[in-house]
Amino acid sequence: DAGVIQSPRHEVTEMGQEVTLRCKPISGHDYLFWYRQTMMRGLELLIYFNNNVPIDDSGMPEDRFSAKMPNASFSTLKIQPSEPRDSAVYFCASSLRDTLSYGYTFGSGTRLTVV
Amino acid sequence: GESVGLHLPTLSVQEGDNSIINCAYSNSASDYFIWYKQESGKGPQFIIDIRSNMDKRQGQRVTVLLNKTVKHLSLQIAATQPGDSAVYFCAEDDMRFGAGTRLTVKP
Numbered sequence: 001d002a003g004v005i006q007s008p009r010h011e012v013t014e015m016g017q018e019v020t021l022r023c024k025p026i027s028g029h030d031y032l033f034w035y036r037q038t039m040m041r042g043l044e045l046l047i048y049f050n051n052n053v054p055i056d057d058s059g060m061p062e063d064r065f066s067a068k069m070p071n072a073s074f075s076t077l078k079i080q081p082s083e084p085r086d087s088a089v090y091f092c093a094s095s096l097r098d099t100l101s102y103g104y105t106f107g108s109g110t111r112l113t114v115v
Numbered sequence: 116g117e118s119v120g121l122h123l124p125t126l127s128v129q130e131g132d133n134s135i136i137n138c139a140y141s142n143s144a145s146d147y148f149i150w151y152k153q154e155s156g157k158g159p160q161f162i163i164d165i166r167s168n169m170d171k172r173q174g175q176r177v178t179v180l181l182n183k184t185v186k187h188l189s190l191q192i193a194a195t196q197p198g199d200s201a202v203y204f205c206a207e208d209d210m211r212f213g214a215g216t217r218l219t220v221k222p
Contacts, residue, residue, distance in 0.1 A: 004158075033210060043159070043204065043212040091158050103149050104210070106158030 004107035006092050012113045018080040021110045024073055025094030033104060034067055034077050035091040043091075049075065050097075082114045123202065125217045134192040136216045138205035143186060147208040150179060150190045153215070154201045162190070162203075195220050 005024040013019050025032045033048040047057040052069045060067070064083070069075040079086055089111050095104040128134050140148070146167045151159035165172045165179045165188075172179050178191040188205050195218075202215040 035212075042214050045211050048210065093158075103161035103164050105161065109158050 004092055004094050004105050006090075006107035006110050008110060009108065010111045010113075012115065013082055015083055015114055016081045017114075018078065019082045019086075019112060019114075021077040021090050021092075021112070023075045023077070023092030023107060025075070025092070026096075026105055027073065029094035029096045029105075030072075031095045031097055031104070032069060032075050033093040033095075034075070035093065035106075036088045037091060037109070038088045046077070079112075082112075084114045087112055087114050123215055123217045125219065127219045127221060128195050130195060130197060130220055130222050132195055134190075134195045134199070134218060134220075136190045136192075136203045136218065138188040138190075138213060138216075140186050140188060140205070140207050140213075142207055142209065143183070145207040145209070148179070148181060148188055149206045150177075150188075151204045151206065151212075152199075152201045153204065159204060159212075192218075197222055 004026055007022045011019060030051050031048060034046040035043050036046055037043045044059055046059045047067045048055055049069045052072055065079055067077045077090060089109045091106050091109045093104040093106040149164045150162040152162050153159045163174045163177050163179050165181050170181050176193045180189045190203060192199055197220045200218055200220045202217050204212045204215045206212045
């Protein structure tokens with residue numbers, strides 16, 4: 001398995017532009033998570049899905065952020081309009097909640113810079 | 116200007132020594148705990164997990180101990196190697212992470 005695949009690896013955009021981050025979870029995993037990591041705030045859970053349905057989006061910073069999971073193999077995190085304070089590394093992770101273990105597998109992240 | 120950010124606990128050990136990384140958790144109802152390792156420029160990587168009905172679990176060179184009485188987890192790494200240098204996070208079943216501990220292994 002190729003693991004959790006995120007794209008792009010790096011994104012540089014101007015303030016006010018729309019940014020879309022993409023994630024392909026591991027095939028068969030039924031949970032998908034989006035995290036943001038910064039020096040100031042550490043690793044923050046933004047939102048997670050179970051079977052493509054958003055379960056908890058309480059970590060989404062504000063209405064400028066939205067996430068979708070149209071099918072089991074794809075999710076997007078969109079920021080519109082982007083602001084410099086959105087600069088961070090965004091991670092996607094997926095897991096299979098079986099009865100024994102459900103450690104999540106993380107992607108390599110997307111480093112977003114908003115100038 | 117002064118750099119402001121999360122204050123990461125740090126642990127520096129000599130290669131070959133054993134390392135112990137500690138984590139306090141807040142929710143006494145948590146049923147599942149996970150340790151992750153994050154190397155520079157990479158995503159967190161699963162190391163080992165433990166359920167609340169256990170107090171110890173061993174993996175390859177790693178052991179996790181769970182003390183539910185004081186809500187404390189520890190990760191023990193035996194014969195620490197330079198490749199173990201990373202930030203280590205614990206997480207509960209609410210999928211939220213603490214600040215992490217930076218482990219530096221001196222050759």
